[in-house]
Amino acid sequence: MIQTMKDIIRRCCAYGMEYKDHEGHTHGWITHLPAIELDYNTIQRSTTAKDFHDIWKRECDKVARCIAEEKDYNKKRHEKTHKEPEFRKFYQVLVSTLNFDNPKGPKKMRDSFLVSFNIIKLIGTNAVEVKLSEAFSRKYLVFPVSLVKP
Known part of the structure; x- marks a missing residue:
């Protein structure tokens, strides 16, 4: 499903990253994301697959969880080996x-x-x-x- 989303975005970008409409406003592929999301969700509902937000939220949660685990691991490792220096003034x-x-x-x-x-x-x-x-x-x-x- 994520590969399908990448393909849709890639097709939007095929003719360049930005273009100007008849009013002179510049648009890029980011302005098309809501329409892509709507189309993707419509396709997924008809095939009873997961929605856009369900897929991407799960990926973001996984990354955030991995980063939190790494921070905890590094903190424990630092606290295990680190000792404060015992220096004082005039030593x-x-x-x-x-x-x-x-x-x-x-x-x-x-x-x-x-x-x-x-x-x-x-x-x-x-x-x-x-x-x-x-x-x-x-x-x-x-x-x-x-x-x-x-």
Whole structure:
């Protein structure tokens, strides 16, 4: 039945997506949907099949149900593995050297974390602002929680 509906719409679109009537108004295939729906329902009533709205509402409900199930699954999965960071203002933390340039040698040979720095403030639950020493004064002060270790 849905394939029949697609065929009807495809036939409406066969001569272009838009046309102008004798009054100059532009029409597209969307303006024909009510007429297509009426014709389709008339055919379906004579053959005792389902109506247009019954078919399409069921499809929309199925999609909405699948999306809701996926949201629930992802929420449960996130809550199972996620833990809130335990940082507070003035805590000492180590900052990852992942994005730092190291002129002293290769990346494999350097330390994973720098010396400890004090947290100046928390920015939401996902970032911290630290007070860096003079050697790192040109670096940005805000780091994501994933690059900071207590």
